[in-house]
Amino acid sequence: MITCSVTFLPDNITVSVEKGKTIAEAAQIAGIKLKMPCGGEGSCGKCAVKVMSNRVSDNVEISLDQKFEQVLACQTEVSEDVTVEVPVNARLGEHQVLLSAEDDNALGTFAFEPLCWKVTITLSPPSINENASDWIRLKGELGKIVGDEEVIIGLPLLTNLAHMLRDASWQVTVTLLQQDGYVEVIDLQPGANDEPIYGLAIDIGTTTVVVYLVDLCSGKVLDRNGTYNKQAVYGDDVIARIIHSQEKNGLQELQDAVVNTIDELTNQLLKKTRIEGTGVKAITIAANTIMTHLFLGLDPKYIRLEPYIPTTSQFPAVKATEVGLRSVPNANIYCMPSVGSYVGGDIVAGVLYTGISQKDELTLFIDIGTNGEIVLGNKEWLISCACSAGPAFEGSGITCGMRAMHGAIERIQITPGTYETRYETVEDGKPTGICGSGLIDCIAKLHHVGLLDRAGRFTADTQDTNRIRNNEEGKEFVISWEKEAGVDNDIVITEGDIQNLIRSKGAIFAGIRCLLNSLQIDMEIVDKFYIAGGFGNYLNINDAIEIGLLPDLPHEKYQFVGNTSVKGAYMTLISRSALKAAVEIGRKMTYMELSVGNEFMDEFVSALFLPHTDLSLFPSVQSN
């Protein structure tokens, strides 16, 4: 047996393998995890590595880079001693959780029973002895399907009923919609009609809006779309929006802005999937209390004033036309119930999706958005609080920040000494900006290589590396030069951006501390931490701990769950029992106001440091 040695860079790990084994097999022995989405078929190209020296016999060769030979690790056999470099984007990130895969099994224990569904019914024709009215005859049959609940029908459909039944030989397809406490007939079609019907699950965030287009017959998510909330021109946070709502036409402008955002996203989805907007029958919306108020055109004024009272926390079902949605004129809209003024339907959706309220384990759920909301509890009890984190983690208000979409830098490595960077972007696009997870990564790495002090100021000077330079307000670090970027400028992170992010992470951490302190619960006894937010494909838990965003606890306790607001909305769209559970969660959860007393401020200031003023809270970071 002939063995060859394979050296992996930059790890500088050498292993010996039998001649004829693939580089991928050698990598596995070396403990280097490669991305291999196609399972080593040679078809995805994700496992490409660079051969730095010597030859290997390769079956497949791609030459993306002229300087070195690039080969597919899964297809390339080792024929002699060789050194290969494994680029960042060929590595499987630690703690990498992909988002879209999870949706398939989103329902958990809830049954698939969409809010809106179709049934085909054949009635026995009336006779002189059996002379119930057409509607009672139909209602009787529907009653067998919906059980206890009352079924109602409106006048426009009734006008047609007599003729339709007789013309279609007493067979009719009924579209039903679950309402609060009753079921409504929203459409009648003659005969057996299996035209599909659709729904939308929407997350209205303060900064971003995400829409899922769902086939209500199968429950499948057909496509997703997201963008910035057009309300952003009226201010970054909910307080600024409330202030704007008090100006002349302000409330209307805000409602129009969010409705237009949804229309735009929906139209793009409909166009792409070639679906008619009239086929969309139901929409579920998860949003914070203020966003829900603004969407429905309810005045949020008193939410901002002590004692912080919303108009309602249970929202009536409305028709699309009532709020001005034009893309889906037939849709019926449900908004998830809120808990309080500062904990809304988005959090109820998150709790529903993560199943906290069904488990014995003590779980902490953190939704990191423009508002940071935190929920602690289990199946017995749930308590929540909210703090203002600002939109930085969503890429807003950051020089080169962006949403986690194509081309967003979501992972960075910085070489100590030379400060050269390597990065991974969403969908491997040319870098166009940095998303939340990239920003977290960036700060952790800058501190790690000694470019950043614990207060978030650059320690290095312009003469130390050309990546550090002065701008009007301080220093900045160049992550990606214009020539490699997909935009016409260098991609940088400035001292101001870093201060912004430190404030955001400080608010979240302070919120966690205050909630636990007030209940006199040690971090250690919390069994599970779910982290939600629109960061990107994954959140590096290590980095999040290193910058002091999350408590220093064993990584197994953490699970990154992505945008749970839209996922919870999706669950309620395709499961009536999930919707009932959501209403129950909203009722059960208590809310704690953090602004009472000085504790939050004190915790906040002590968290404005990397990772924290009290270094003893972060033993694993200290020993780094």
Place this chain on the structure above:
Amino acid sequence: MAVEILKEKNRSAVQELVLGATSENGGTRTKTITVGGDSALPFHQFEGATPNRPVVAMEVQDIKPEWNDAVLKYFADVADKPGAWAKKCVEEYGADLIYLKLDGAHPDGANRSVEQCVATVKEVLAAVGVPLIVVGCENEEKDHEVMTAVAEAAAGENLLLGFAETDNYKSLTAACMVHKHNIIARSPLDINMCKQLNILISEMNLALNRIVIDPSIGGLGYGIEYAYSILERARLGALQGDKMLSMPIIATVGFEAWKTKEAGASEADYPEWGPQEERGIMWESTTASALLQAGAHILLMRHPKSVEIVKKQIEQLMVSNAY
């Protein structure tokens, strides 16, 4: 039956810090001053040691300051001669050490050159034998040049140099390390920010017993209760073993007290307030004594009479109350 008196037992103590260096240690001071070392709350000598008495530094400036006449009149003959001014403070008014503020360096003011500033420091060093505290003009760029030069020119003298702040601590820390001086870490009335700055400075490897903290204070009637609680929290932190809060504390008493309306307003404007000088003295000495109780180690003061009152008070507080 004997009553058992409960005493607080402390795990740790405030850092002890030496200012100035005599010829054996490479300096030219005739005496050195040691501050800190307390292992109990201020003057709780029944619970722990208070090995070093708090000290009073009198303020001297490099150019004639725009001080209230009630103070300036005592220095009218020396106000433009920093050396002579310092000498008067030590010899006539009993200053434990001299606090030299190089206000004249400010680019928007007298804009004195780096060389002139260094010469002033040397003049004061030559005039007195006590240790020196030297601070810049609070213009970031100018202070960077001035203080680096001062640190170098006075190498060996073991000065106390200020002010390092979170946004601007690196050059002064580096200068203190290279030329073996001590640093004043100044933070804006917040215990966490105070601690953060100490961590930043110590991460540059300046020894903890070379740092003095200025947590910012307010004068009597101007937020002194905040200052009191910050000083108290720092002391409690130090006693509980928090190394990053264990440094001696310096307080800008004269500056804060004399900028208050109560100290500065003339008797003509406020006849019902009584004689102005007496008011000012009381304002300065009351501010000082409150902060002494809260745990200040170095008081930066101006009026000779206030200095006299406070020094007497320190003496009385240092009489052991151990039992």
